[in-house]
Amino acid sequence: MDNGKELLVSKIANGTVIDHINASRSLIVLKILNIRGTEGFRIAIVMNAPSTRMGKKDIVKLENYYPKDEDVQKISLIAQDATINIIKDYKVIKKYKVEIPKKIKGLLRCNNPTCITRKPDEQVTSTFTLINREKIMYQCDYCGSILTENDIIKDLTGEMK
Ligand SMILES: [Zn+2]
Known part of the structure; x- marks a missing residue:
């Protein structure tokens, strides 16, 4: 090669x-x-x-x-x-x-501020399910919010508010 x-x-x-x-x-x-x-x-x-x-x-x-x-x-x-x-x-x-996971646990933050996974006193670990492999879209298992590839990049790079 x-x-x-x-x-x-x-x-x-x-x-x-x-x-x-x-x-x-x-x-x-x-x-x-x-x-x-x-x-x-x-x-x-x-x-x-x-x-x-x-x-x-x-x-x-x-x-x-x-x-x-x-x-x-x-x-x-x-x-x-x-x-x-x-x-x-x-x-x-x-x-x-690398393989795009079908489920992601504890790695991403839900973009819905009222989601139960974002409430500090609830201690609920976020879980997301892959819903579109081509566009990289995940859905929150708790509130149904959708994370786009852009949301994920912002979250993982710490650029999400
Ligand atoms: Zn959520």
Whole structure:
């Protein structure tokens, strides 16, 4: 696969490569993973790289970083085609595609301010059900409010009021 045309970004010894991120979404991916660059590990971001499958794609390489299940779930909501490559000693030891979850528990905030999941004294964990896979839309299991992809991005990046 590597025919020498790849951008000159050094290979990482250990860590994670998130490939096939929708073009220009790599910075959002870093944001939702709470990675700011101040953590000290090496980060390489490639934006708008040519892709036969996607036209253009972004790639993020994170040295000595391994995503948790919750992180992978977050990534799937922002970059539906992303592949996660776990690297050890310069070799890919695990590779898988993210999957948009049918149910999301405790990760997203309902956009309805009167929803029971938003009442601090009720202690109800939010749960959402996927209702549109193409457009990335989820419905609150409690109040029926719909979260669009934009709502989800705003929520996960902390830009929701
Ligand atoms: Zn709700």
